Amino acid sequence: MWISRIRTSRAAWPSVLIHDPTLRDGHHAVGHQLDVDQLRAYATATNAARVPVVEVGHGNGLGASSLQIGRALLDDATMLTTVREALTSSKMGVFMAPGWGTSQDLTAAVHLGADVVRIAAHCTEADVTERHLGTARSLSAEAQGVLLMSHMASPERLAEQCALMVKYGAQAVGIMDSAGRYLPGDVIERVHAITEAVDVPVIFHGHNNLGLAVANSLAAVEAGASVIDATARGFGTGAGNTQLEALVAVLDRRGFDTGIGLREVLSAADVAADHLMKAPPSIDSIAVAGGLAGVFSGFKRPVLEAARAEGVNAIDLFLALGQRQIVAGQEDLIGDVARQLKAGSR
CATH class of the missing domain: 3.20.20.70 (Aldolase class I)
Known part of the structure; x- marks a missing residue:
């Protein structure tokens, strides 16, 4: 071991x-x-x-x-x-x-x-x-x-x-x-x-x-x-x-x-x-996707918001952000990537 x-x-x-x-x-x-x-x-x-x-x-x-x-x-x-x-x-x-x-x-x-x-x-x-x-x-x-x-x-x-x-x-x-x-x-x-x-x-x-x-x-x-x-x-x-x-x-x-x-x-x-908290953190599907994609954990909320606004899947958005190697401080790119996903799905 x-x-x-x-x-x-x-x-x-x-x-x-x-x-x-x-x-x-x-x-x-x-x-x-x-x-x-x-x-x-x-x-x-x-x-x-x-x-x-x-x-x-x-x-x-x-x-x-x-x-x-x-x-x-x-x-x-x-x-x-x-x-x-x-x-x-x-x-x-x-x-x-x-x-x-x-x-x-x-x-x-x-x-x-x-x-x-x-x-x-x-x-x-x-x-x-x-x-x-x-x-x-x-x-x-x-x-x-x-x-x-x-x-x-x-x-x-x-x-x-x-x-x-x-x-x-x-x-x-x-x-x-x-x-x-x-x-x-x-x-x-x-x-x-x-x-x-x-x-x-x-x-x-x-x-x-x-x-x-x-x-x-x-x-x-x-x-x-x-x-x-x-x-x-x-x-x-x-x-x-x-x-x-x-x-x-x-x-x-x-x-x-x-x-x-x-x-x-x-x-x-x-x-x-x-x-301090309404409920302890949990490992939901979004968290797992973020870990697999290698995306900053603090992006969960803005990713969910952008996914809802553009009508795209939040897991797909996390994976796309990971492919682009987006890092903390680039929050403004989340919406751009969500819109690109939306356009690509048409």
Whole structure:
């Protein structure tokens, strides 16, 4: 079996640091409309559970609230201030993609108490992170670099891109399975390549389109990743993310120390279910199609809207977007592709 094969190849295992983006990535699932009471309730619960890092913000990160991808109910400063007050022991994290956020947004976030700063780039464009990773380091925040839509690049290319981010000052680097496309073997191959190329902690962020987010996260740990992302009840768009409370339980069974209280994190998950979401994410046909097509999970809502507007099949639209390798930030192309499908069916 792949787990036992890899596990016996290493003599010592590091602790696993859980990074919880429930209040950021989960925001996609509710149109970025979480309010102050919701943010405070969940942040308080995760702090009690000793979750190491709690990430907060608009689903697309600092500075991203806009008509194009959705206006948040609260501005960045209000979100960060609310969560910072609730976190007496956990660190607060923020996420920023150059092009949506700016150095001014980043500086403001650190001044409001952000401890961990993640700078994200498309999987072949690590060079855009250089300035902002440098800014984060100059502000004495922990600087991390992550590659989006990582299934679109080879393990060797991902390793090269991660090494670049380390050169730019990243203190941890890794990959996001933005489309929920990976199988465990894919994760192992990529994480192994990255760990061979860098000497900083490696990050893995999974999505659950094919029902493998927890398995893929465990595979990442077995292959050498030591920072794993997970959200309460898998809160996130489409089929959601790696489920936090399930992952903590699985890692505990495998003998990995997360430092998180299991009872407390189960309670935090209940808080999330009761206060943040109408229903937990599920793996529906659209989610599976998105995973197979390799399309960003955050496109589910605009794809459904465009498919209804043009009278085309949403699964066909997802597959067409995958063929065109559409990525986050190209939401305006969804309608164009839907119209092309409609015209081609006449």
